[in-house]
Amino acid sequence: MNILLYKAWSPYTVGGLIGLLSWFAFATVDKPLGITTAFEHTAALSIQAVAPQITHTNTYYTDPDKKPQIGWEWMLVVGVFIGAFLSSKLSADRSTDNGVPALWAQRFGPSASKRFAGAFLGAAVMMFGARLAQGCTSGHGISGVLQLAVSSWIFVAVFVPAALLTAFVLYGKVRHEHV
Amino acid sequence: MSQNEAAAPPQNEKAQTQTHQRLLGLLFGIAFGFLLQKGGVGQYEVLMGALLLRDITVFKIILSAILVGMVGVFVHVCLQRDCSLRSSRMRGHFHVVAKASPI
Numbered sequence: 001m002n003i004l005l006y007k008a009w010s011p012y013t014v015g016g017l018i019g020l021l022s023w024f025a026f027a028t029v030d031k032p033l034g035i036t037t038a039f040e041h042t043a044a045l046s047i048q049a050v051a052p053q054i055t056h057t058n059t060y061y062t063d064p065d066k067k068p069q070i071g072w073e074w075m076l077v078v079g080v081f082i083g084a085f086l087s088s089k090l091s092a093d094r095s096t097d098n099g100v101p102a103l104w105a106q107r108f109g110p111s112a113s114k115r116f117a118g119a120f121l122g123a124a125v126m127m128f129g130a131r132l133a134q135g136c137t138s139g140h141g142i143s144g145v146l147q148l149a150v151s152s153w154i155f156v157a158v159f160v161p162a163a164l165l166t167a168f169v170l171y172g173k174v175r176h177e178h179v
Numbered sequence: 180m181s182q183n184e185a186a187a188p189p190q191n192e193k194a195q196t197q198t199h200q201r202l203l204g205l206l207f208g209i210a211f212g213f214l215l216q217k218g219g220v221g222q223y224e225v226l227m228g229a230l231l232l233r234d235i236t237v238f239k240i241i242l243s244a245i246l247v248g249m250v251g252v253f254v255h256v257c258l259q260r261d262c263s264l265r266s267s268r269m270r271g272h273f274h275v276v277a278k279a280s281p282i
Binding site: 006022071077078084087142171 | 224231239242251
């Protein structure tokens with residue numbers, strides 16, 4: 001059992017097990033392992049709580065198959081937090097950089113608030129893109145690609161070069177020292 | 180879950196299905212999160228390493244997940260659609276033929 005205490009597993013083992021997990025997700029609830037749907041539902045439910053009349057005026061809320069809810073996708077994200085927490089606690093694998101990674105500090109300075117603002121803005125752009133595409137790295141990149149979904153293959157073909165380009169533009173000059 | 184089941188079950192049965200789905204989602208999430216953490220893809224260094232092409236851990240994980248997952252989806256679809264492997268006369272490649280029965 002002490003394999004659970006390892007700080008990291010082989011990436012091939014991890015990938016293979018995620019693939020296996022996706023089998024069971026398709027077989028039991030017929031859903032892809034995706035993360036961002038839950039965030040969209042949270043936003044939609046928040047709006048609904050503030051302005052309940054929107055469910056009559058906006059067709060987004062009326063589709064019985066897609067309407068926002070605390071369902072499988074939402075609980076999946078709750079589970080991801082718990083699972084990742086358990087894994088890091090079991091292996092005592094925790095971040096030692098106080099929220100400002102060395103590579104970031106080298107490029108943008110040691111300010112934690114600047115780092116958090118950057119992460120927040122980046123996450124907002126990422127979430128906007130992911131919901132525009134109706135999927136993220138896990139929903140399109142893994143679950144969609146493995147189903148040979150055309151939209152997912154297009155997503156990956158655009159997303160990977162765009163991400164590489166962004167990374168090199170932001171960090172190109174300092175990349176050799178840290179990562 | 181098929182669409183017919185979702186359409187008009189009695190109220191308590193519907194609630195039971197929903198609880199069941201939430202519980203399953205939680206369990207799948209715990210496993211998924213555990214694996215992601217063990218793979219190291221929650222770390223800034225690993226993710227930026229992938230995007231700066233200095234550390235291919237992320238690509239190893241994603242590609243092996245796709246490879247393994249594909250096999251399951253293939254079998255899953257075949258069980259529902261009655262696939263068969265046939266050799267193509269054109270180039271000698273094997274093609275998967277999904278017969279036109281509905282899912």
